[in-house]
Amino acid sequence: MPNQTRVVIVGGGFAGMSTAHKLVQQRGIHVTLIDKNNYHQFTPLLYQVATSAISIDNVATTFRSYFEGKSNIDIKMAKVCSIDPKTLTVHTEEGESYQGDVLVLAAGSVVNxxxxxxxxxxxxxxxxxxxxxxxxxxxxxxxxxxxxxxxxxxxxxxxxxxxxxxxxxxxxxxxxxxxxxxxxxxxxxxxxxxxxxxxxxxxxxxxxxxxxxxxxxxxxxxxxxxxxxxxxxxxxxxxxxxxxxxxxxxxxxxxxxxxxxGLQAAQLAQECGLVQGHGGRIEVQPDLTIKGFPSIYALGDFANMPGRLPQLASVAQQSGYWTADNIIATKKGKPRKAFQYKDKGIMAMIGRNAAVVEVGKKRRELTGFFAFLTWLSVHSVLLSTLRQRIEALMQWSCGYFSKNNDFQTIDRIKDAHIIWKK
Missing domain, CATH: 3.50.50.100 (FAD/NAD(P)-binding domain)
Known part of the structure; x- marks a missing residue:
């Protein structure tokens, strides 16, 4: 298609998914989304999977089902091992290469x-x-x-x-x-x-x-x-x-x-040939592009975000939407804008009937049962699909009233077993 902008996104976490979500709504833009998995994972609820509170299906959404019906996106399950910043090309361990007009590096983080x-x-x-x-x-x-x-x-x-x-x-x-x-x-x-x-x-x-x-x-x-x-x-x-x-x-x-x-940037950050900062993350400019490479963005946990923002899903998600807006602006001949994070607050679940919630920049504090309900409501809304939202609420409700954790199948016996040494 003439004048079509090819965008290659590396990583399908909150940053990569939000970028892709907004770009596929636009004409004249084609997205290639590359991830080593075939699914997006809702990381804030992983601990509930680990403690048998909810099922795996409610924290994982396949990319193909999420973008079903969108003709301007290709999904590639592959592990990107290096990039060529000059040619805007990414290379995978499987031997394929993908070139774009714009690269979005959102490969996320790994344990430190x-x-x-x-x-x-x-x-x-x-x-x-x-x-x-x-x-x-x-x-x-x-x-x-x-x-x-x-x-x-x-x-x-x-x-x-x-x-x-x-x-x-x-x-x-x-x-x-x-x-x-x-x-x-x-x-x-x-x-x-x-x-x-x-x-x-x-x-x-x-x-x-x-x-x-x-x-x-x-x-x-x-x-x-x-x-x-x-x-x-x-x-x-x-x-x-x-x-x-x-x-x-x-x-x-x-x-x-x-x-x-703690976390550090994914291994790919070391293979990019780009300047790294704290935690191995890629240094970016205020508009989330990389100095000297105006067509390469780095965002989410993969980037040293302006203002040393925390590694939160909300930061990654907002940076993805912002990057999509800047890509669209560039295509229309308009200037890019510096990323501005809208701090909506932070929250953490402490357990049954107990949570802490701090809302907005002024950090209005909530604790206890009301904060517990707020946490459940916010996280159910943020899940990727309607089915996941309904099922998560049902599982939380059943667990709350029955006082049972129903998802206790030991399905990773080899990985879970530790040999006892005397």
Missing amino acids: FFDTTGAMENSFPLYNLNDAERLRSRIILAFEEADRNPKLIDEGVLNFVVVGAGPTGTEIAGALADMINISLPKEYADLALTKAKIYLVDYSHAVLSAFSEESQKYAAETLHKRGVQLRLGLLVRSVTDRYALLSSGEKIASKTIIWAG
Whole structure:
């Protein structure tokens, strides 16, 4: 098609999806979306998959179903391994190359273990759907192992160590507490669940350090009341298949060490030949293009966003819509605009009937049951499809009133099992 602008988007996370979503509404633009998976994952709810609260189908949406009926987008399931900035070409591990008039680099992030000894080999990260499935199997397997052989409890089989007290770590610690205190006692009647322990470790001296002091205090007190033991102001020095060693010298016996301790840009950032900044992320200009390459955008967790914005889904999503607007503006001969993030607030679920919500720039604070309902409402609306929204609400409602976590299938037995060493 004459005058058609070819846009190649690398990555189908919140940034890449929002860019594609807006561009496919435009005439004269063709999108090629490349991702190593065939689905978009709703990362804020991965911890609920890991703790058996909702099904996998409600956090994953295939790209082809999402863009069904759109003739100006091609979906390619491939892993991009390098790019040529000068020719605006991306190369994949599978051997294909894709060239565009515009490149959008939204390859996202991967777990950062900060060179912690043994963490990569012995901990369970929680940053993608594969992580969530693996961790869910590990958590349920721990209770099955303890039920089969109660002597393992003294070796730490029911000790859960969560590294990182940001939203991800705080939310899964609270969800684990709900499982142990509410749902599992009915299913493991003969198991001494009172011996199960949850530890939340962070180098910061506060839970949810990005939140207000009032929210931090509420979160810490709520977790403490539910049995979560806080280890704040401490680092994890090393991780083995039997324990986590803290900077205080404390050894916590555990076979389930959950890593929610930070992110870094995906490996592709190192292969781009572009300037990297904090966390390995690509440096961008105010309009999200890369200096010297006006037809290449980097956004979301893959980029060092202007103003050092937090790595939130809302930031990634807004940057995607903004990038699409700038691509459309360029096509029409209009100037690009500097990215302006609209801060709508932050929120975190602490557990049953407990959440913290801070709304808008002025951070109006909500805690407790009303914040809990607000969190559920907002996240149900943000899910990709109507079916997912309805099913998530139904599953949350059933779980709330029945006090059961229904999705406890151990389907990743090999990945979940840790060989016990004496």
